[in-house]
Amino acid sequence: MHWIDYASPHSVREAVDLLNEAGGSARPMAGGTDVLVQLRANALPDVNLLVDMKNIPELNEMTMDPEVGLTLGAAVPCYKIYGNKAIEHAFPGLIDCASLIGGTQIQGRASLGGNLCNAAPSGDSIPVMIALGGVARISGPSGDREVPLEDFCTGVRRTVIQQGEILVSLHFPAPVANQGANYMRFIPRNEMDIAVAGVGCSVVLDNGNIKSARVALSSVAPTPLYVKEIGDAIAGKPANEETLKLAGQMAKDAAKPITDMRGTIEYRKHLCDVLTRRSLQIAIDRAKES
Amino acid sequence: MTTTDYERNIVLSNVEYNVVGTRPVRPDGADKVTGRALYGADFDTSGLLHGKVLRSPHAHARIRSIDTSKAEALQGVLAVVTGKDMPHEADESDGTKYSRDNILASDKVLYKGHAVAAVAATNPHVAEEAIGLIEVDYEVLKPVLTAPEAMKDSAPILHEGLKTEELGEKTDKVSNIANHFQHVKGDIAKGFADADVVVEREYNTVTVHQGYIEPHGATALWNTDGRLHIWCSTQGAFTARDATAGILGVPVSQVRVTPMEIGGGFGGKIPVYVEPIAALLSKKSGHAVKVVMSRAEVFESTGPTSGSNIRIKVGAKNDGTITALQGYLAFEAGGYPGSPVNAGAICIFAAYDVDNVLIDGYDVVVNKPKSAPYRAPGAPNAAFACEQAIDELAGKLGMDPIDLRLKNAAVEGTRRPDGPAFPRIGCVEVLEAMKNHPHYSAPLGPNQGRGVAIGYWFNIGFQSSVNINVNSDGTISLIEGSTDIGGTRASISMQAAEVLGIPMEDVRPSVVDTDSIGFTAVTGGSRTTFATGWAAYEAAQDVARQMIERAATIWDVDKDGIELKNGVFQSKADPELKMTFKELSGQLLDTGGTVVGRASMNAGGLGAGGGSFAGNIVDVEVDPDTGKTLVTRMTAIQDAGKAIHPSYVEGQMQGGSVQGIGWALNEEYYMRDDGSMANTSLLDYRMPTSLDIPMIDTVIVEVASAEHPYGVRGVGEANIVPPTPAIANAVHSAIGIRMANLPINSVAIMEAKWKQQGN
Structure with missing residues (x-):
């Protein structure tokens, strides 16, 4: 491993300046659970400066407002998210992913913002964050901007973040009545594993019918995949097995997986069907309980 | 924990012991649980350099040239070595060339990860940078990755000089088949002619790794007096010494190996890898050099166990009598000959007393790391095939699968297909314990299935040495040469304590270096508690004899009139004349000096103690939509002969079961085409x-071995043999x-x- 410099700015401005000046040779770091592993594996040979995000107040924000929704700083570690009663009550879908990323030790450092910026096709938190209508708040040399999460990842480990920009926080609109969400992945083991396929979904019910729904898939395309057509197709339909079957088939059709050591194209497409049906059922059950 | 509603420990021997069979705290426990134990990578010394190894990116290639000049010029680099630094004598045998080339390739690389050069530098980062500056010119060749592919006439040839040995005779045929052998018993054609039912199937297993958590690590100091000292994590200090000396072409007396604590081995830490490299780097640099592998290096550059292609044909009469067993085993050896196909062939049909048997074994080189032992090497592959075929046969016959095995079970006197007749063994007792276990008749839930299987491992005896020094406070220091992987400091100490009638806590065991104890073979083959424990028994007998003589001197009586009973020396004639072990120990220094007991022995060869049988009952649940399989209940049953420390026997049984679950359900070397x-x-x-x-329940069956003084059978390995077929049979049931x-x-x-659904 080559020499790496480390900087720990205390403001968004300072972080943006550091990253902007360093150009492509700097990397922001929150928990470091991906970037440190990549550095050790020589996967980032051009990086010689790590800019720590953990001491910037805005990146540690965790504010739950019943009207405005949830603002989640990009460096908030998973354990703080699943340890928060208000989030647990309002966003059980976020709890699903925050409590299964890595293991207990990893969850002490890893953040959902970091999981998003790492932009792995298998990123466990991304599908449900897309399903929940999340928005990324980005600061950079030329000001602030917001990007819907379904547009955030642009390729394998590539995002909309430009030179000098940092992800400051994630925003999720306040849940409405009769809303439920879930993240479900398939892994060969029971823990400490990487998704062969994953589904994040959010539904709003209206008298036993699906009023609206959002479904996103992971590990079956170069980026997490928001499948808008599923929501369009099942809105207005009864929340029953037939509707779930339709959603599952659409997820299977939308998936564009590859064959690799974790699974085949055929198997992953099949999993998209199974997981979409199972995950939507949990989201529906949660909506009924909410 | 599940409740104990069955007999966990089936004791069939009727001898009562004081220490043997109890569960004391292990002597090395405090160091290990507090993080103070020193493992392979923990060694440090003044002027220590760090070594890194350059490894082949190709699975099969000829080395045209290696240019190390840029690496040598890098600041902080003190030595660079390649295959040219290995001694290659003019009359070097193929075997010696193979063992040297596997450490540092000379002419060809035979697997991705094959070592081609190494660097020693002032820190690991400089060493890593330096290996990136070494330029190797390769002629890349087509790789061949499985035994069936490598056996084809059209296959790429790994060794132009490798001529097939056919049924014990060297032939002139150059191929990837290093060896083809046969075991023949009876008349196989007659056996199948007599059969009413025949099952014939083909099975494949893939390359899997032992998965020890501690990567290989060694430090070497080749001093200016010509003596080489190595500190390493190894399963055998003497094995590492002898292998390193042979590879480097120096006498064994010039090499001293100090074994560090070992973080798992399962057979994989029997061969040496980084030890000779660290030695060559030390010789060149004049410093001590430490080389520690990464996890990727462990996978790509150390020996996993073989993938295999196995065909089984079994015939039986309608009443369940098996009339013929035929097996074909082709094992991947990796880059150099030497797969465990011979061991697989010994074990494959060992549980069955059948008159007509034919076994063909093939040792085949392929472009993967040279295989190394892995817990009962070859036997799990063999059982995966045989025990599924037997299960299928039971189905065809409409017989209970355990009853079918009991009807054909091997007993004392049964001749194994490879020749030897069994001494007293516990195959029937293990099967009966399986059948009587409440697990076998417990109800199953939806999507669940149950499978059973039995497996055999022959165990080895070999050489062990133990010295015992009696301390003046009545404790003993026990000096041994068996590296402690599975709690053997305890199981060896307990056997000495039993002889002397002292508590196990009064034994201070030390595992020492190769200059400090007599030759002791590797910790492997389930031999350590059996053989080194037996040596401890003999050394303690030597102590007892000498202390009886001392008591005779002190009391001025004849030594034949004194006996040692429950830790007390007493005169048979005069009940007033008695001293405890502790009292006599306190008088030794004033009456002629301390007592040193010793034993060095050969505890037998392959099959020592008769080996061990193990069985499994396994329940699985298969998700009908995703295919995900969970082991929901597992019971491991094994013949331990005599469990010296039952907790560690249970630990071995559970450990083997866990590795078997991994092997059955998920573990594999996922190979790309290149x-x-x-x-x-x-x-x-x-x-x-x-x-x-799940919680793995255990039943220890004790059918005492006829050879060992306490009836011990080694228990380290047989437990990994039945899980893969038992799980496969359970999946079939589900x-x-x-x-x-x-x-x-x-x-x-x-x-x-x-x-099956046709789509």
Whole structure:
């Protein structure tokens, strides 16, 4: 491993300046659970400066407002998210992913913002964050901007973040009545594993019918995949097995997986069907309980 | 914990012991649980350099040239070595060339990860940078990755000089088949002619790794007096010494190996890898050099166990009498000859007393790391095939699978197909314990299935030495040469304590270096508690004899009139004349000096003690939609002969079961077409975690071995033999499909279901 410099700015401005000046040779770091592993594996040979995000107040924000929704700083570690009663009550879908990323030790450092910026096709938190209508708040040399999460990842480990920009926080609109969400992945083991396929979904019910729904898939395309057509197709339909079957088939059709050591194209497409049906059922059950 | 509603420890011997069979705290426990124990990578000394190894990116290539000049010029680099630094004598045998080339390639690389050069530098980062500056010119060749492919006449040839040995005779045929051998018993054609029912199937297993958590690590100091000292994590200090001396072409007396604590080995730490490299770097640099592998290096450059292609044909009469057993075993040896196919062939039909048997074994080189021992090497592959065929036969006959095995079970006097007749063994007793276990008749839930299997491992005896020094406070220091992988400091000490009538806590065991104890063979082959424990028994007998003589001197009586009973020396004639072990120990220094007991012995060869049988009852639950398989209940049953420390016997049984679960369901070297392994991390090489296994219940069966003084049978290995077929049989019971290939992962199960459904 080559020499790496480390900087720990205390403001968004300072972080943006550091990253902007360093150009492509700097990397922001929150928990470091991906970037440190990549550095050790020589996967980032051009990086010689790590800019720590953990001491910037805005990146540690965790504010739950019943009207405005949830603002989640990009460096908030998973354990703080699943340890928060208000989030647990309002966003059980976020709890699903925050409590299964890595293991207990990893969850002490890893953040959902970091999981998003790492932009792995298998990123466990991304599908449900897309399903929940999340928005990324980005600061950079030329000001602030917001990007819907379904547009955030642009390729394998590539995002909309430009030179000098940092992800400051994630925003999720306040849940409405009769809303439920879930993240479900398939892994060969029971823990400490990487998704062969994953589904994040959010539904709003209206008298036993699906009023609206959002479904996103992971590990079956170069980026997490928001499948808008599923929501369009099942809105207005009864929340029953037939509707779930339709959603599952659409997820299977939308998936564009590859064959690799974790699974085949055929198997992953099949999993998209199974997981979409199972995950939507949990989201529906949660909506009924909410 | 599940409740104990069965007899956990079936004791069939009737001898009562004081220490043997109890469960004391292990002597090395405090150091290990507080993090103070020193493992391979923990060694440090003044002026220590760090070594890194340059490894081949190709699975099969000829080395045209290596240019190390840029690496040598880098500041902080003190030595660079390549295959040219290995001694290659003019009359070097093939075997010696292979063992040297596997450490540092000379002319060809035979697997991705094959070592081609190494660097010693002032820190690991400089060393890593330096290996990146070494330029190797390769002529890349086509790799061949499985035994069936490598056996074809059209296959790329790994060794132009490798001529096939055919039924014990060297032939002139150059091929990747290093050896073809046969075991013949009776008349196989007659056996099948007599059969009413025949099952014939083909099975495949893939390359899997032992998965020890501690990577290989060694430090070497080749001093200016010509003596080489190595500190390493190894399963055998003497084995590492002898192998390193042979590879470097120096006498064994010039090499001293100090074994560090070992963080798992399972057979994989019997061969040497980094030890000779660290030695060459030390010789060149004049410093001590430490080389520690990464996890990827462990996967790509150390010996996993063989993938294999096995065909079974079994015939039986309608009453369940098996009339013929035929086996074909082709094992991948990796880059150099020497797969465990011989051991697999010994074990494959060992549980069955059948008159007509034919076994063909093939040792085949392929472009993968040279295979190394892995817990009962070869036997799990063999059992995966045989025990599924037997299960299928039971189904065809409409017989209970345990009853079918009992009807044909090997007993004392049964001749194994490879020749030897069994001494007293516990095959029947293990099968009966399986049948009587409440697990076998417990109800199953939806999507669940149950499977059983039995397995055999022959165990080895070999040489062990033990010295015992009696301390003046009545304790003893026990000096031994067996590196402690599975709690053997305890199990060896307990056997000495039993002889002397002292508590196990009064024994201070030390595992010492090769200059400090007599030759002791490797910790492997389930031999350590059996053989080194036996040596401890003999050394303690030597202590007892000498102390009786001392008591005779002190009391001025004849030594034949004194006996040692329950830790007390007493005169048979005069009840007033008695001293405890502790009292006499306190008088030794004033009456002629301390007592030193010693024993060095050969505890037998292959099959010492008769070996051990192990059986499994396994329940699985298969998700009908995803194919994901969970082991929901597992019971391990094994003949321990006599469990010296039952907790560690149970630990071995559970450990072997867990590795068997991984092997059955998920573990595999996922190979790309270019011969590289895709999953070189523990994330994607999926060993089970604690969340993937149920509580594994154990039943220790004790059918005392006729040889060992306490009846011990080694228990380290047989327990990994039955899990893969028992799980495969359970999956068949759950989904109605035979899974003939490992691993039985969720993709394989769904593909089999889709194939059955015809889409």
